[in-house]
Amino acid sequence: MTSPKSKAGSTGQGFNVGHFILLLVIVVVCVFPFYWMVTTSFKEQGAILSSTPQIIFRPTLGNYTTAFQKFDIGASLINSLIVALSTTAISLILGAPAAYAIARFEFKGKRDLWFWFISNRMISPIVVALPFFLIARQFHLLDTQLVLILIYLTFNVPIVVWICADQFRNIPKELDEAATLEGYNSFAIFWRIALPLAAPGIAVSAIFSFIFSWNELLYALVLTRTNAKTAPVVATSFLSGYELPWGQIMATGTLVALPVIIFSIIVSRQLVRGLTMGAIK
Amino acid sequence: MSVDKSKRTYSTGAFFFLAPAVAVLLAVGIFPLIFAVGVSFHQFLLPKVHWHGNFLGVWPIYDAPLSWFQNYISIFQDDSFRDALSRTFLFLIIVLPCELVLGLAIALLLHKPGNELLKKICRVALVIPMATTFAVVGLMGRLMFDANYGILNYLWSLIFRSRPNWLADPNLAFFSISIMEVWQWTPFCALVLFSSLTMVPLEIEEAAKLETAKWWQILWRVQLPFLLPGITAILILRTADILKLFDVVYIMTKGGPGSATELISLFVQRIGFRAFDQGIASAQAIVLLIIATLLSRFYIKFVYKEI
Amino acid sequence: MSKLFCTLCAGITFSCLGLSVAEAWSLEEAAKDYKGTEIKVIFLDRPGYRATIKMLPEFEQKTGIKVAYEIVPYESTREKEVLDFSAQGDLTIALVDLVWLGEFAESGWIVPIDELQKKFANLTDPDLDLNDFFPLLLNAFGTWNNTVYGLPFDNYSGLLYYNKEMLKQAGFDKPPETWDDLLNVYGPKLTKGGKYAFALQSRRGETQSCDSFMRFIWPWGGSLLDAKFKPNLMSAKDQEGLDFRQKLEKIMPPGIVDFDHNEAVNALAQGQVAMITEWSAFYSTLADPKTSKIVNDLGIAPEPKGPDGRKPALGGFSLAVTTQADDKKKGAAWLFIEWVTSKAKAKEYVENGGVSGRQSTYQDKDFVAKYPFVSPMVESWKQGVPEFRPRFPEWPQLSEIIAEWGTKMMDGQTTVKQGSEEIDKRVQDVLKKAGYYDGKKTLAQ
Numbered sequence A: 001m002t003s004p005k006s007k008a009g010s011t012g013q014g015f016n017v018g019h020f021i022l023l024l025v026i027v028v029v030c031v032f033p034f035y036w037m038v039t040t041s042f043k044e045q046g047a048i049l050s051s052t053p054q055i056i057f058r059p060t061l062g063n064y065t066t067a068f069q070k071f072d073i074g075a076s077l078i079n080s081l082i083v084a085l086s087t088t089a090i091s092l093i094l095g096a097p098a099a100y101a102i103a104r105f106e107f108k109g110k111r112d113l114w115f116w117f118i119s120n121r122m123i124s125p126i127v128v129a130l131p132f133f134l135i136a137r138q139f140h141l142l143d144t145q146l147v148l149i150l151i152y153l154t155f156n157v158p159i160v161v162w163i164c165a166d167q168f169r170n171i172p173k174e175l176d177e178a179a180t181l182e183g184y185n186s187f188a189i190f191w192r193i194a195l196p197l198a199a200p201g202i203a204v205s206a207i208f209s210f211i212f213s214w215n216e217l218l219y220a221l222v223l224t225r226t227n228a229k230t231a232p233v234v235a236t237s238f239l240s241g242y243e244l245p246w247g248q249i250m251a252t253g254t255l256v257a258l259p260v261i262i263f264s265i266i267v268s269r270q271l272v273r274g275l276t277m278g279a280i281k
Numbered sequence B: 001m002s003v004d005k006s007k008r009t010y011s012t013g014a015f016f017f018l019a020p021a022v023a024v025l026l027a028v029g030i031f032p033l034i035f036a037v038g039v040s041f042h043q044f045l046l047p048k049v050h051w052h053g054n055f056l057g058v059w060p061i062y063d064a065p066l067s068w069f070q071n072y073i074s075i076f077q078d079d080s081f082r083d084a085l086s087r088t089f090l091f092l093i094i095v096l097p098c099e100l101v102l103g104l105a106i107a108l109l110l111h112k113p114g115n116e117l118l119k120k121i122c123r124v125a126l127v128i129p130m131a132t133t134f135a136v137v138g139l140m141g142r143l144m145f146d147a148n149y150g151i152l153n154y155l156w157s158l159i160f161r162s163r164p165n166w167l168a169d170p171n172l173a174f175f176s177i178s179i180m181e182v183w184q185w186t187p188f189c190a191l192v193l194f195s196s197l198t199m200v201p202l203e204i205e206e207a208a209k210l211e212t213a214k215w216w217q218i219l220w221r222v223q224l225p226f227l228l229p230g231i232t233a234i235l236i237l238r239t240a241d242i243l244k245l246f247d248v249v250y251i252m253t254k255g256g257p258g259s260a261t262e263l264i265s266l267f268v269q270r271i272g273f274r275a276f277d278q279g280i281a282s283a284q285a286i287v288l289l290i291i292a293t294l295l296s297r298f299y300i301k302f303v304y305k306e307i
Numbered sequence C: 001m002s003k004l005f006c007t008l009c010a011g012i013t014f015s016c017l018g019l020s021v022a023e024a025w026s027l028e029e030a031a032k033d034y035k036g037t038e039i040k041v042i043f044l045d046r047p048g049y050r051a052t053i054k055m056l057p058e059f060e061q062k063t064g065i066k067v068a069y070e071i072v073p074y075e076s077t078r079e080k081e082v083l084d085f086s087a088q089g090d091l092t093i094a095l096v097d098l099v100w101l102g103e104f105a106e107s108g109w110i111v112p113i114d115e116l117q118k119k120f121a122n123l124t125d126p127d128l129d130l131n132d133f134f135p136l137l138l139n140a141f142g143t144w145n146n147t148v149y150g151l152p153f154d155n156y157s158g159l160l161y162y163n164k165e166m167l168k169q170a171g172f173d174k175p176p177e178t179w180d181d182l183l184n185v186y187g188p189k190l191t192k193g194g195k196y197a198f199a200l201q202s203r204r205g206e207t208q209s210c211d212s213f214m215r216f217i218w219p220w221g222g223s224l225l226d227a228k229f230k231p232n233l234m235s236a237k238d239q240e241g242l243d244f245r246q247k248l249e250k251i252m253p254p255g256i257v258d259f260d261h262n263e264a265v266n267a268l269a270q271g272q273v274a275m276i277t278e279w280s281a282f283y284s285t286l287a288d289p290k291t292s293k294i295v296n297d298l299g300i301a302p303e304p305k306g307p308d309g310r311k312p313a314l315g316g317f318s319l320a321v322t323t324q325a326d327d328k329k330k331g332a333a334w335l336f337i338e339w340v341t342s343k344a345k346a347k348e349y350v351e352n353g354g355v356s357g358r359q360s361t362y363q364d365k366d367f368v369a370k371y372p373f374v375s376p377m378v379e380s381w382k383q384g385v386p387e388f389r390p391r392f393p394e395w396p397q398l399s400e401i402i403a404e405w406g407t408k409m410m411d412g413q414t415t416v417k418q419g420s421e422e423i424d425k426r427v428q429d430v431l432k433k434a435g436y437y438d439g440k441k442t443l444a445q
Helices: A017-041 A062-071 A073-104 A110-122 A125-138 A145-169 A173-181 A186-197 A199-215 A218-223 A231-238 A246-274 B005-040 B070-077 B079-111 B116-131 B134-144 B151-160 B170-197 B202-211 B215-244 B247-253 B264-274 B278-302 C002-020 C027-034 C047-063 C074-086 C098-106 C113-119 C135-142 C164-169 C179-190 C206-216 C236-251 C261-269 C280-286 C327-340 C343-351 C359-363 C365-369 C374-381 C395-410 C416-434
Strands: B051-055 B059-062 C038-043 C066-071 C093-097 C151-163 C196-199 C273-279 C298-302 C314-321
Touching: A017 A246, A017 B079, A017 B116, A017 B134, A017 B170, A062 A073, A062 A246, A073 A110, A073 A145, A073 A186, A073 A199, A073 A231, A073 A246, A073 B005, A110 A145, A110 B005, A110 B215, A110 B278, A125 A145, A125 A218, A125 B005, A125 B059, A125 B264, A125 B278, A145 A199, A145 A218, A145 B005, A173 A186, A186 A199, A186 B005, A199 A231, A199 A246, A199 B116, A218 A231, A218 C074, A231 A246, A231 B134, A246 B116, A246 B134, A246 B170, B005 B278, B070 B079, B070 B278, B079 B116, B079 B170, B079 B215, B079 B264, B116 B170, B134 B151, B134 B170, B134 B247, B170 B215, B170 B247, B202 B215, B215 B264, B215 B278, B247 B264, B264 B278, B264 C395, C027 C047, C027 C327, C038 C047, C038 C074, C038 C093, C038 C327, C047 C066, C047 C151, C047 C280, C047 C327, C047 C343, C074 C093, C074 C098, C093 C098, C093 C327, C098 C135, C098 C314, C098 C395, C113 C327, C135 C151, C135 C314, C151 C164, C151 C261, C151 C280, C151 C327, C151 C374, C164 C179, C164 C273, C164 C298, C179 C196, C179 C236, C179 C273, C196 C236, C196 C261, C206 C236, C206 C273, C206 C395, C236 C395, C236 C416, C261 C273, C261 C280, C273 C280, C298 C374, C314 C327, C327 C343, C343 C359, C359 C365, C359 C374, C395 C416
Parallel strands: C038 C066, C196 C273
Antiparallel strands: B051 B059, C093 C314, C151 C273, C151 C298, C151 C314
């Protein structure tokens, strides 16, 4: 494969204890809070509030039944899934060609265009929430999945452009030239040659699109009511200023976080090669 | 555009590749932004504003009095805004280097040969923090840092025989939200930098290893140039996101105690959606957008090196 | 068979209603033209709303009106409602926290009851009887500038919850009568061995401004604003109350400034503190063996008195019809609001976990005996301050200011005096900007 400079495997060094321990520490630190959330979701409130943490306890499924019955987390998970998958797909369809153009073509104002893409991510949702609300009401889009999908594009297309542009740039130019000689037009080159080679980058930008749209809270809070409520909105419905039923909160938290974690783990192999990010100077 | 012929064919091609993305981003994104800029020049208290239909069926017409730059002037005279902004920069200055250094360390560990299976597990584990819903991270933080039943405090008390009140003490609360931010985003840095490390041509790295055995010399001379684009990207992305950081902090501390953890986005939210002074909130958000843009330009200019 | 039973039941209820209401007014009859109308309202995830949701099927079945409720966390309720109202959205009923009343009324978002009664004369229950509501509640939760807009729906009072066993072991057979006793007599004896006499929820937010800060203003004879609406915190009485709050810290657990309702209630429920002052709605949490270890030792009393009397914390929500709704929805909404706050439904509401604001509900002694929080609560509602927190549109802004500086005072980032000066300065700015000082605006709070 021409996939450049990917590192050959181990050079056959032996077992290194220090290295092992450090890696283990990283794994533990990353996983522990998540582990703690999951175990808490199986505890009764009494066990959670005890001042010496209960490592061994009688697990209960009660928190999950409440999460499904009272908060209808099932419906909101489906909403989130629809919104996140659609946004991811559309972001890729729009972003990957744009990234390719930025990586491969020369034109005036390219750098500014790249920067404009990126700067779409810097806009604070707090201030555009009101205009989005007004316009959504105007077009009768309040409380629909469509409005969330459209808005999420504004911060996911930039990510796709960013990650993919770098991937396309790493593909040797000679390949394009060879293909041109064989009579490929630029669209065919993009589709048949560049895209397959940039697959890791596409995968990684898909992960991040998915993560960012799945986790978005502020727009979802303002623009949804009941029908299009997403999972993070449900996760915050406990901020009633009143009680904190930790078991139920953590059960909901687990249910909200689990799909995106599973999705990410499935594609995490691509993270190694796909996550090079640069800038267009 | 006056370019030579071959270049022009290149740019016409580019048009078709770019047009869909640009069109959609403009269609969806530009209206709210222009609207917000417009609002920032008005005395715009939401409950007092009335709507009078739409211009061309899209642009809402409102009756807020025009106040020109009054909102911008008043935010620069506002101590609380300045405090929140400097607090956010303090946060940025503490958190970003931590994430970069720890991220680089993890990337180097992953890059080092040996323990292949554990490295694989580690790469999967690194995905977990950044995939966890931000709001849920805030809830986790609140549960784990609780003074009475928080697991972190329990572990702390085993070692140091004291139970500090993490979220009740101004400095510790600031520290606590920093920890959660570092926990969530260090893995992202690690993965970006690890990817960058795999870009270093093997031959060059091997040659350098023959010359010196000190890892930091290899890092400085051979690997760093390949890391700089990734570092720039991290700086831009995290700066933009920290200026917008809301969910985690709001859920953990609501900006308290006092204003110890009131980052700028919490402050703007309070003006925009508690006081509903959208005029001032818009002006503040636009100032933030300008700051984020300038910082990004700065990073690109001074950190980024084309390989 | 069961169908027959249902019809029988319905018949009985119907005839009971017919008996209690002298005239032939009935909900079904009134709602005839409103079948199929959908009304929208925001609910919270709290006991009173859960009780209503349980009762809803009956209303929907009788009237054919569909009540679409959306459950929203308290924190984002006002944000959602203000956005909806200012953009002429689709909410038919406004859920009005007493501190939002001024804002909603002055912005013209909610309809006065008078108007509804005139407009929908045949929809108005002859037994509406506004005088049956506790005057304090109707005044505080529903009345702005002498006009009634909303009917009290989800009603709270601050109460003193205590652990009888802990008090007994320290040699007390009853709870403290005054704040002074709580601090100086009960405090020292109950604060020892890792346990504390008292906990006061003080986390930044409405918890700090309402539950913690304002609680130490009124009972000391102080007030937030003086008669001319100038901030009044530097007055001797206000300062005395706020200084007193600082002194309480020595009988409270460390880190009190991060205690929200949840932490305070838990501290009592787990036996770590002996007393808390909390809302009446927490009774169910404290009396539930699943969440509380002190179910059998739970004592309830009115809040302690300050130098100027009891003046306990007051909070609650009313329901009002929105102006943005069309006439059909207005009518349907008015019917629902009447029904859910009616005398006839009050006991059922209480049995399902709600707290009715109607005096007649609590006249039945046997009924009251089942709910130990009722008599101290009724006692509290006899002598409250409607403007415990000012209800004008500027309160949310003041609340943010107080929440920030109030927590700073408590954890020593500033002194009481400096903090009060800062709050006064900022409050004055807000009120000046709102136009209270140039004589054009009525000084209503």
